Amino acid sequence: MAVLQLVLGPDPLLKQTAAPVGEITDEIKTLVADMFETLYERRGLGLGANMVGILKRIVVIDLQDGGKKTPITCINPEITWRSDVLESREEASLCFPGISAEIKRPNAIKLRFQDINGDTQEIEAEGWLATVLQHEIDYLDGKVYLDYLSKMKRDRLIKKMQKQIRSHNCGDPSCGHEHHH
DSSP states (O other): OOOOOOOOSSOGGGGSOOBOOOSOOHHHHHHHHHHHHHHHHTTOSEEEGGGGTOOBSEEEEOOOGGGOOOOEEEEEEEEEEEOSOEEEEEEEETTEEEEEEEEEEESEEEEEEEOTTSOEEEEEEEHHHHHHHHHHHHHHTTOOGGGGSOHHHHHHHHHHHHHHHHTTOOSOTTOOSOOOO
8 A cells, every 4th residue: 555646736647538447457456545545645535546647547536424434436437427407616636735616517427437346336426426526537537627717717726826835835734745844
């Protein structure tokens, strides 16, 4: 188990599309375990493999409802249906520390994916889970949540993030950056 290095935006790697996973090998299983380790260490809710620099279609999620671990591994996730009802939620990302934005997305989706054993699963997700799944799957498609904003707003947020990183103060108490005071 290892904590992986996060790719910090606006890295060009975050604009790349992840490749489908063929066989679920031991290497893939180790990667998934490391992604969960990273997720818990950084106190995130979800992680797409692109976020740790690996262009494979893998998403790990754990909303930790009520403090309980409920890990979901989605390999080759595919959204098969999106609700017409949009909902606005505050989104943030481990790759863009210290900033967040209101993003409108479908409030429910249907998702088909393979689990860690290679079995095909279909789930219907709504509310916060639907938001987090769409957010992470976007990463696999080379899209980050800030892409939903106007260029002006996006640039302003990225400047703010970079300034906070430079001053070693990202305003996040659970942040994993090495802050040297």
